[in-house]
Amino acid sequence: MSSGQANSERSARHPALDNIELVAFDLDGTLIDSVPDLAVAVDAALGDHGQRPVGVDKVRDWVGNGSRKLVERALAHALATAPERLEPQAVETVHARFLDHYAEKPYAQTTLYDGVRQCLSALATRSVTCVLITNKPIAFVGPILSHFELADFFALTLGGDSLDEKKPHPAPLLHAAQHTSTAPAKALMVGDSRHDIAAGKAAGFRTLAVTYGYNHGEPIAACRPDHIVTTLAELG
Known part of the structure; x- marks a missing residue:
């Protein structure tokens, strides 16, 4: 690569990626909109126990702390x-x-957000290591990644039950940094909720939030991430 090309790439790169070697992505609300399928499963489970459905809008506000917490919130509401x-x-x-x-x-109505594939492909081209850290049970993660042909982008995938702790605890992020031999200061956490941003800050990662997704009805800017984007294409 010529010096001119290198300078052009640096100028085009989002500042969130400066000196970054590892990018950790959340899944639900960041890479995929999974709420329609989650809501179907929640309502079916409630119906099995004689309760009325809660609907997709409620579920959208309850996602983010793992499946058990989602069900707990839904049952309490019902x-x-x-x-x-x-x-x-x-x-x-x-x-x-x-x-x-x-x-x-797990993916009948789930969709990939715009810009996701572009972002992951660009990071792969730049040899930036990517990992996936979600609070979703790990059993569902593989089938979803395979369905959307995303699995090969990630050097490590952690679910909410992969370790003893899950986000907002920093343990999964620190595990990923250690697994990839990356200093936390050279890592970026990308997510849609306060739990992602809190985990990133606690782990010593830089943080980037997307404006869409699920953050319990709160503006993501209130979490004070280091960077905010409206689409992951901005990282590509």
Whole structure:
């Protein structure tokens, strides 16, 4: 590459990528819009236990802390009670049915956000290592990545049950940094929610948030990420 080409690439690169060797991506709400399929599974699980459906709009606000927390919020809403007042066994029972229903159709209505493939392809071309860190149970991650032909972009994939801790705890991010022999200061966490940004900051990563996705109805700017984009194509 000539010096002119190198300077041109540097000028075109988003500043979030300056001196970055590792990019960790969230999945739901960042790479894919999975809420339609999650809502179908939540409503089916509630229906199995005689409860009315909660619908896609409610589910969109509840995503982000893993599947059990999603079911807990949905069941509490259906029963018009506080989550902490639920019987743990009732949550476990409905959660088990949710997992069964979601496993049947984890990507029937799920879509890839605009700019995702462009972004991942560009990072691969630049030899930037990418990992996936999601709070979704790991059993569902592989089939979804395969469906969208994204698996080969990631050097490591962690689900919400891959380690003892999940986001917003920094452990998954620090595990990814260690696994790829990357200093946290040279890593970037990309996500759509306060949990992603909190995990990134706690791990010593730089942070980048997308303006779409699921952040419990709150503006992502309130989390004070280092960078904000409206589409991941901006990183490409």
